[in-house]
Amino acid sequence: MKTMIGTLLGASFLAVGLASTPAVAQQTTLTIATVNNGDMIRMQALSSDFTTKNPDINVKWVTLEENVLRQRVTTDIATKGGQFDVLTIGTYEVPIWAKQNWLVPLDKLSAGYDAKDILPKIADAVSVKGTLYAAPFYGESSMVMYRTDLFQKAGLTMPESPTWDFVIDAAKKLTDKSAGVYGICLRGKAGWGENMAFLTAMANSYGARWFDEKWQPQFNGPEWKATLTDYVNLMKEAGPPGASSNGFNENLALFNAGKCAMWIDATVAASFVTNPKDSKVADKVGFALAPNKGLGKNANWLWAWNLAIPAGSKKIEAASKFIEWATSKGYTDLVASKEGWANVPPGTRTSLYQNEAYIKAAPFAKLTLASIDSADPNHPTVKPVPYVGVQYAAIPEFQGIGTQVGQQFSAALSGASTIDAALAAAQAASEREMKRAGYIK
Amino acid sequence: MATQQTQTLGRMLLAPAVVLLLIWMIVPLAMTIYFSLLSYNLLNPGMERFVGLENFEYFLTDPAFLASLRNTLVLVGSVLLITIVLGTLVALLLDQAIIGRSIVRLMVIAPFFVMPTVSALVWKNLLMHPVSGLFAWIMTSLGMQPIDWFAEYPLFSIILIVAWQWLPFAALILLTALQSLDEEQKEAALMDGAGAFSTFFYITLPHLARPITVVILIETIFLLTVFAEIFVTTGGGPGLQTTNIAFLIYSQALIQYDVGSASAGGLVAVVIANILAFFLVRIVGRNLEA
Numbered sequence: 001m002k003t004m005i006g007t008l009l010g011a012s013f014l015a016v017g018l019a020s021t022p023a024v025a026q027q028t029t030l031t032i033a034t035v036n037n038g039d040m041i042r043m044q045a046l047s048s049d050f051t052t053k054n055p056d057i058n059v060k061w062v063t064l065e066e067n068v069l070r071q072r073v074t075t076d077i078a079t080k081g082g083q084f085d086v087l088t089i090g091t092y093e094v095p096i097w098a099k100q101n102w103l104v105p106l107d108k109l110s111a112g113y114d115a116k117d118i119l120p121k122i123a124d125a126v127s128v129k130g131t132l133y134a135a136p137f138y139g140e141s142s143m144v145m146y147r148t149d150l151f152q153k154a155g156l157t158m159p160e161s162p163t164w165d166f167v168i169d170a171a172k173k174l175t176d177k178s179a180g181v182y183g184i185c186l187r188g189k190a191g192w193g194e195n196m197a198f199l200t201a202m203a204n205s206y207g208a209r210w211f212d213e214k215w216q217p218q219f220n221g222p223e224w225k226a227t228l229t230d231y232v233n234l235m236k237e238a239g240p241p242g243a244s245s246n247g248f249n250e251n252l253a254l255f256n257a258g259k260c261a262m263w264i265d266a267t268v269a270a271s272f273v274t275n276p277k278d279s280k281v282a283d284k285v286g287f288a289l290a291p292n293k294g295l296g297k298n299a300n301w302l303w304a305w306n307l308a309i310p311a312g313s314k315k316i317e318a319a320s321k322f323i324e325w326a327t328s329k330g331y332t333d334l335v336a337s338k339e340g341w342a343n344v345p346p347g348t349r350t351s352l353y354q355n356e357a358y359i360k361a362a363p364f365a366k367l368t369l370a371s372i373d374s375a376d377p378n379h380p381t382v383k384p385v386p387y388v389g390v391q392y393a394a395i396p397e398f399q400g401i402g403t404q405v406g407q408q409f410s411a412a413l414s415g416a417s418t419i420d421a422a423l424a425a426a427q428a429a430s431e432r433e434m435k436r437a438g439y440i441k
Numbered sequence: 442m443a444t445q446q447t448q449t450l451g452r453m454l455l456a457p458a459v460v461l462l463l464i465w466m467i468v469p470l471a472m473t474i475y476f477s478l479l480s481y482n483l484l485n486p487g488m489e490r491f492v493g494l495e496n497f498e499y500f501l502t503d504p505a506f507l508a509s510l511r512n513t514l515v516l517v518g519s520v521l522l523i524t525i526v527l528g529t530l531v532a533l534l535l536d537q538a539i540i541g542r543s544i545v546r547l548m549v550i551a552p553f554f555v556m557p558t559v560s561a562l563v564w565k566n567l568l569m570h571p572v573s574g575l576f577a578w579i580m581t582s583l584g585m586q587p588i589d590w591f592a593e594y595p596l597f598s599i600i601l602i603v604a605w606q607w608l609p610f611a612a613l614i615l616l617t618a619l620q621s622l623d624e625e626q627k628e629a630a631l632m633d634g635a636g637a638f639s640t641f642f643y644i645t646l647p648h649l650a651r652p653i654t655v656v657i658l659i660e661t662i663f664l665l666t667v668f669a670e671i672f673v674t675t676g677g678g679p680g681l682q683t684t685n686i687a688f689l690i691y692s693q694a695l696i697q698y699d700v701g702s703a704s705a706g707g708l709v710a711v712v713i714a715n716i717l718a719f720f721l722v723r724i725v726g727r728n729l730e731a
Contacts, residue, residue: 071695078483078698100486190678242571244592244679259572396484400697404505411680414592422680428504436499 028318029058033073034088035305036063038272039138039345042335043326049334050325057318066193077102082312085319089134090193091125091304091377092392092399098133104309104316106132106323113324117349121372122304134306135327139347140268141300141371142201143364144288147281150174150181150261161289161298164205167262168230171238174261183238185260186231189247190410192402197301197391198264199409203227205292205299209381210393210430215439217430219405219423228419232412244414256280264290264299267371270364271342287367289374295382301391302375304348347372397437404429477704484698496705500693508681509689510713516600516685517664523604524660525653528611533645535612536619546616553609561673564602565591595675595683602670607663611656618652619645654725661721665714686710 034040040063047059062084064072069088076083077097089097097103109115115123115132122139126132144167146158156170171183187198200210208223218224235243240254248265252272255263256279263269276282290300307323309316325331332352335344341361344352346368352358353369362368380390387393392402405426412422434440480492500506535546552560568575569590577587590598622645630640668687671677677684677692684692690710694703 074698075483075695078486096484100484190676240572241587242589242592244589245675254572396482397697400699403692403696407676407678407680410678411682414589414595414679416592416595416679416682425504425680432503 027056027058028315029060030085030315030318030322031060031062031083032086032088032322033062033064033069033084035066035069037066037268037305039268040088040305042339042343043137043331046331046334046338050322053325054318054321057321059322067191077310077312080312082310082314084310085313085315086322087308087310088137088305089308091122091302091306092389092394094126094134094306094308095128095388095394096396097308098128102311103133104311104313104320106135106309106320108320109135109324113328114351117329117351119348119350119369119372121302121375121377122348125302125304125377126306134308135323136304136306136348137327138268138345139302139304139372140266141302141347141368141375142198142265142290143267143270143300143367143371144262144264144290145255145270145273146262146286146288147258147260147284148286149281149284151286158286158288162291164230164291164293164299167264167291168234168238171234171262175238180259182240182254182260184234184262184264185240185246185251185254186235186243186264187247187251188235188239188243188410188413189245189250190403190406191247192392192399192406194247194406195410195413196402196406197303199227199231199406200391201290201301202231202299204381204390205290205295205297206230207293207295207297207382209383209385211385211387211434211439213384213386215386215434217427217434219427219430225419225423228409228412228423232419235413236415244410266303267364267368268346270368271346271362274342274363287364289367289371297380297382298371298374300371300375302372302377303391395437395439397433397439401430401433404433473704473707476700477708479701481700482698483700492701496701497709500702500705500709503689505681505684505689506709509684509686512596512681512683513665513685513687513713515596516603516667517661519600520604520607520664521657521660523600524607524611525656527604527608528615528656529649529653531608531612532615532619533641535616550609550613552606553613555606557606557667557669558673560606561602561670564598564605565674569598591675592679595679599667599670599674599683602674603664603667606670607660610660614652614656615649618649622648658721658725661717662714665710665717686713 034044044061044063047061051057051059062072070093073084073087073089074093075081077087094103098105109132118136119139122136123132126134126136144158144162151158151170151174154170154173156173158170159166167184173183175181175183187195189195203209203224206223206227208221208227209218211217240246240259246254248269251260251263251265252269254260255269255273258280263273270285270287273279273285274282279285290298292298307326309319309323313319327348329349329351332344332349336357341355341358344358346352346362346365353365359365375390377389380388385393387395392398408417408422408426408429411417412419417425431440477496478491478493479489480495481489531549535542535549539545555563566574571577571587571589571592574587576590580587588594626644627640630644635643666687667685668691671683671685671688672691675683677688686706687710690703690706693699693706
């Protein structure tokens with residue numbers, strides 16, 4: 001009896017196997033690694049549009065938090081693991097990885113894709129010697145988001161391009177701790193992509209830089225001291241409690257709950273804070289350029305999340321089809337038709353900013369474009385620097401150094417360390433790493 | 442009595458298992474030693490070269506190393522102290538005949554079954570959060586300023602979380618021991634007119650010496666590698682205040698992608714654990730033999 005059942009089972013499996021073999025042979029399954037940000041979650045939900053258009057391609061998603069994704073993707077690509085066919089990576093990784101030949105150049109995109117339409121600043125950030133190595137999914141800079149009602153009540157007017165002096169002064173005036181309203185919310189969580197992204201952009205406007213032309217770290221200079229002093233004092237007087245563990249998402253929650261009068265962060269946040277579904281203050285938000293110190297640089301950064309194909313992938317053709325779909329104008333239209341214009345991925349294409357429907361639906365569009373335009377990765381600072389990148393230096397060692405420095409600065413913010421001690425420790429740590437990596441002889 | 446022949450046969454039959462176990466142990470260790478002698482950064486492939494003991498020198502002279510060694514010892518020591526003192530008290534309480542004892546026991550043991558990452562999240566967001574946490578709510582209700590736990594007392598906060606997790610373990614082991622305490626001894630002490638304190642110090646505590654050593658040994662092994670609680674709550678900061686050895690190695694390996702230094706750090710951690718184990722076994726082991 002047992003044998004018979006076994007035979008029957010075996011036969012039926014075989015039959016099923018045979019029946020489905022032809023279909024399986026043509027199916028390609030793409031493994032796509034992405035970040036758990038709102039726009040990527042939306043892309044995941046809409047990907048059925050892609051699979052219907054390409055019935056021979058399946059997609060499998062690996063969605064992770066930013067830091068975890070970066071670790072998984074970096075270890076996979078560096079050890080040639082070949083787990084993924086499409087990667088979501090930042091502008092920091094693209095030039096470094098392209099130089100290692102870890103990425104497939106995207107030079108065979110179809111004519112309809114219109115690569116020339118990509119914003120020049122963003123296209124430049126994801127290209128090496130004029131060749132695209134990744135396609136931007138959304139791009140961002142940083143800007144000031146503020147509460148128009150609180151400003152009006154306090155009799156203050158936000159200029160379109162405020163100075164730090166104005167911002168600091170306004171933050172102090174707007175703080176009302178008894179009502180749970182804090183003048184300004186800024187990133188404080190340690191990490192090169194967390195507090196250091198903001199602080200580096202702020203330092204740029206103060207005339208500071210990470211390294212001089214000989215790769216010597218500059219934390220012992222007066223510019224960084226002025227930056228950190230202003231930042232720490234401002235947060236002490238006008239920031240929310242627990243600021244040293246606040247990153248982008250924590251500040252977003254605080255702002256949406258009506259606890260911050262100002263918030264300087266990514267332009268992408270603009271569509272979240274003006275969305276009445278998530279934000280209590282959706283109709284009271286104004287926007288302005290990131291502050292400056294009168295030295296010719298605003299405190300804004302430049303970032304884009306991009307899709308790229310790792311050199312180890314065996315499904316390059318299908319992968320580039322997917323990338324074209326997700327970063328095309330057609331995808332933008334798809335999101336607009338399903339979720340409204342305000343929710344389309346911003347900051348990548350010139351045509352989007354010429355689209356009347358978008359400009360009307362997104363009050364932040366003009367400032368987003370102006371902010372992206374005013375960031376310059378090739379000349380990020382007042383003084384000359386040997387590196388590329390606004391809120392980072394595009395060298396492999398930067399992640400480690402940036403995180404160590406970020407830890408020291410978050411200690412200064414929490415009061416565990418003094419400003420001078422934090423700067424000295426940051427200088428020592430970065431000198432040590434740069435010597436070890438062979439930049440300083 | 443086994444003959445010479447059967448003994449040889451027995452050894453031969455055992456050999457595959459022993460060899461397999463040895464490989465199981467030695468291959469990872471050998472690879473770690475090999476990597477620790479290379480300058481090997483994942484982000485610079487093809488640049489690997491032999492550098493001798495440079496990674497060790499670099500790891501040991503890192504200012505973060507001494508800080509993390511200190512934090513590790515403070516963390517292990519404080520958690521041991523808290524869990525054993527409180528664990529003994531809890532065990533004494535649970536040993537009493539109270540109504541609903543089995544339910545109370547279950548509740549006391551519960552924290553041990555919560556995954557470290559989950560308990561860290563609960564403590565961070567529901568209890569210790571300076572704006573929306575329970576502690577902040579209590580303090581503001583009493584008219585006080587809420588404490589920003591992870592910024593002001595980061596290491597203490599971690600100690601609190603880890604101690605909360607390990608207290609049930611200590612209490613459970615000590616409770617089991619208490620229940621094996623001879624009732625007649627206690628009765629005899631009572632008849633001799635001994636008070637509660639002298640009964641505790643002269644009868645109960647000596648009886649608990651052995652289970653306490655077991656708790657110290659087992660907890661030390663696990664506490665040396667505390668990671669999830671730190672990763673979830675403070676990320677080793679602010680500064681280096683909550684970086685322990687395990688977290689430092691993690692940051693070498695997966696934030697800086699420095700395989701060489703991380704391997705060297707891993708070996709240093711093994712040595713430190715062995716030094717600790719050596720002393721512990723000597724102090725504690727004597728107790729166990731007696």
